[in-house]
Amino acid sequence: MNETVMFEDVLVQANCDISEKSGNIKCPFCNTWSFKIYPEQLAKCHNASCGWHGNAIKFYTEFKNIDKNEAIKELAVKLDLKKSIVGKKEQTLKEAKIALAKDLEFLSWCRLYFAFYKNDVVEQKIYAEKCGLSKSAFSRILNGNMGNALTWRKTLNVLRQEINIERLKKDMKKGAKYFLEDIPLEYVTKYRIKKRTKKSRPLS
Template sequence: MNETVSFEDVLILAGCDIMAKSGNIKCPFCQKMSFKIYPDQRAKCHNKSCNWYGDSAQFYSDYKEISRLEAIRELSSKLDLKKSIIQTKEQTYNEAKKSLSEDYKFLSWCRIYFAFYGDKVVNQKVYADKCGLSKSEFSRIINGIMGSATTWRKVLNILRQEINIDRLKRDIKKGSQYFIDDIPPEYIKKYRIKNKKK
């Protein structure tokens, strides 16, 4: 199963922190910044007192304290096959095009989300850190510029977990009423004063 499941997607599903530091993330078992994911989708904790090693199914099994078979069944049912988290075969050109069009639609909502709420609710740097990217790298993906396909999928998966588009749509429907309680009084005072006619 390690060849068809992204380890990072499984960590996100389990509610683990995947913010990287010097190539490592926090080990879900010993909490040390010593957990490294390798290209073959196996991971190892380099803290000698922990020393965990295995693939994503083994991780989920150990973390949830269930059998490996139960872990595989749970991962298969919980991860969205259509979003390329589990791939049993390579996508066709048209399938990839359709998946990317859904990604671009979601990213357009993300841009609205960041513009609408500003830093009051969200800060792009927080999400960039969660993805292990600089703010400029994160901004490129938000604006639809793909570098690495792996990084693209990772960022989209994190954003889909973190960003509540339904909430955004509800708040937008409130119109100007949404903003009325947050307008600084000094702005209102300035706005009230009309320029005197000469």
């Protein structure tokens, strides 16, 4: 199972802060910004007083203080429910490109969602906090700038759970009628074209 578990997915399940600073994330054990995940799905804390290193299963076992078998069983259930890559074959470059294209399409709908509803329904700051990101970092991903795959996956997972794109499509079909009831009278008064009346000149 070690070979099929993405370290970043396990961090998400452990409710760890995955926001990035100078290429590292905060170490779950010593709380310093010295925890780095490598492509082979091993991680190491470069803080000399901590020095933790290992794979995702070892991390989850020690972080949750449970035995290895329990950790594997728990992660298998949690990650399968989230349609993670546990038990799935490695992606080819073509498959990864197609999956990423779908992510980018979804993000384009998300941008439209935020623009359409403004602050009536959504507030970007709330979503940024749910993703463990600053508003600026969240905005970069929303605009299609990956940064790193770890933060990208977490953000896309949260957005897919929270944002109702079908509702957006339905409301957009209403056209101008959607906005009709919510237009402030003040705006209507300002916008309204009035017939100008001629001012009478004072008698000399």
